[in-house]
Amino acid sequence: MPLQELYKLRPHESLMQNSLWHHDYHPELPDLEPRSTLTIGSFTGPGIIRTIHLTLNITGDDREELLRGVFLAVTYDRNPFPSVYAPVGDFFCDSFAGESLCFASAVMAKRPTNSLFCYLPMPFQQEIIVQLLNRTDKKVTGYGYVTAERLPAWEAANAYLHAQWRAATVRLPQETIPLLHTEGRGHFLGCHLTATSACPYFAENQGICEGNVEFFIDGSAQPVCNYLGTEDFFGFSWNWRKLWYDDRAGTTYLRDEGGVTKLACYRFLLDDPVRFATSLRARINYEYELQNLPLQQAKSAGNGVVQFGMVTYWYQASACDARAGEVVH
Structure with missing residues (x-):
């Protein structure tokens, strides 16, 4: 939301889903198992994702393999294909085994320690599914959340x-x-x-x-x-x-x-x-x-x-x- 519009009240419904971290309020949350797919966010529309946060608990020699071997996939409106499909590290502008500089842009951020954020708005008309695809033989732990808003109506100009x-x-x-x-x-x-x-x-x-x-x-x-x-x-x-x-x-x-x-x-x-x-x-x-x-x-x-x-x-x-x-x- 633009800073100059922070004071405006809107008829939107706030939504949030957590993933991976099962040591707290949600003991049922699973890890990302080898060669598996994990849904980290799923919402019905019309709506818009506001933030995707992810931190993977990976260290040492595993970092390069997992940052390129775990993919983020986003599917809209029950389509049979993803419209976002990229390695987690590269999608969040992290690279070279996580050794790249910590940074904060308007739409992406990498903060200490291994804390990745995407703020690019993701509108969806009917449904959105956000998933992690583990294409490696290693189990991945960590924490993630997705925040979204349900919109009162879908606008024709949305993309x-x-x-x-x-x-x-x-x-x-x-x-x-x-x-x-x-x-x-x-x-x-x-x-x-x-x-x-x-x-x-x-x-x-x-x-x-x-x-x-x-x-x-x-x-x-x-x-x-x-x-x-x-x-x-x-x-x-x-x-x-x-x-x-x-x-x-x-x-x-x-x-x-x-x-x-x-x-x-x-x-x-x-x-x-x-x-x-x-x-x-x-x-x-x-x-x-x-x-x-x-x-x-x-x-x-x-x-x-x-x-x-x-x-x-x-x-x-x-x-x-x-x-x-x-x-x-």
């Missing part, structure tokens, strides 16, 4: 939140990085990105920062919105040089060790989402930066390999399947 996970190993500068391809009406909200490379020419993210972030709107042949530099799209300039966060952009992990470069960053377009009426295709394209020396060297040596992990966030008028594919409908 469904989507989040999609993609992992891509690409060779720069020859290959592009797909971010999203969706059909329908909506607006692109943001992205969390991780990058890992052992290419010596990409030390300190040289070269990696040179891609253009392109948005092809409603079938356009050329990008309508085109950010001339990957770090520029993510809210920074002249590469990612230091850890930083604010409401809209953050660099939460920077490390060069043992010949491996690692980066994590997020960007939320809260003031200028990319709006589309029929379709959107977004990608990171390096073909116009061939004069860049690190990219030239990597291309000549044939070793410009980068492993990217991305969660894209967008709102769309109709709920669609967010499991990674060429096009989502």
Whole structure:
């Protein structure tokens, strides 16, 4: 709720569900067993989820496996598919075994200790189900809650939140990085990105920062919105040089060790989402930066390999399947 509207009373019904923590008022709450699915929030509509909080009691060597191996899935209105589908860590903008910076943006936060929050509104017309999918052989404990409001009516302008996970190993500068391809009406909200490379020419993210972030709107042949530099799209300039966060952009992990470069960053377009009426295709394209020396060297040596992990966030008028594919409908 905007600060300037905190004083307004509304005909909404407050709702909440707890999960995982069975050492208190709810001894019946189960752990997340290996290779299982656990519902952590389920509400009938019309309504809107306001907050998802999660802290997983994982330490040491298990952290990297579980933050990528446990998925958050959100299903709207009894659809047979999830419209939010991403690893827990990446969805909440946490990365690299939970070693990324604690931060607080307007819509996501990571607070000490391992305390993850999502404040992105999730409207639903009939029903919403929020689940954790454990794709590992380890049991997960912790605590979580979901808060929501039941709305007096569904408004035609409401759109469904989507989040999609993609992992891509690409060779720069020859290959592009797909971010999203969706059909329908909506607006692109943001992205969390991780990058890992052992290419010596990409030390300190040289070269990696040179891609253009392109948005092809409603079938356009050329990008309508085109950010001339990957770090520029993510809210920074002249590469990612230091850890930083604010409401809209953050660099939460920077490390060069043992010949491996690692980066994590997020960007939320809260003031200028990319709006589309029929379709959107977004990608990171390096073909116009061939004069860049690190990219030239990597291309000549044939070793410009980068492993990217991305969660894209967008709102769309109709709920669609967010499991990674060429096009989502």
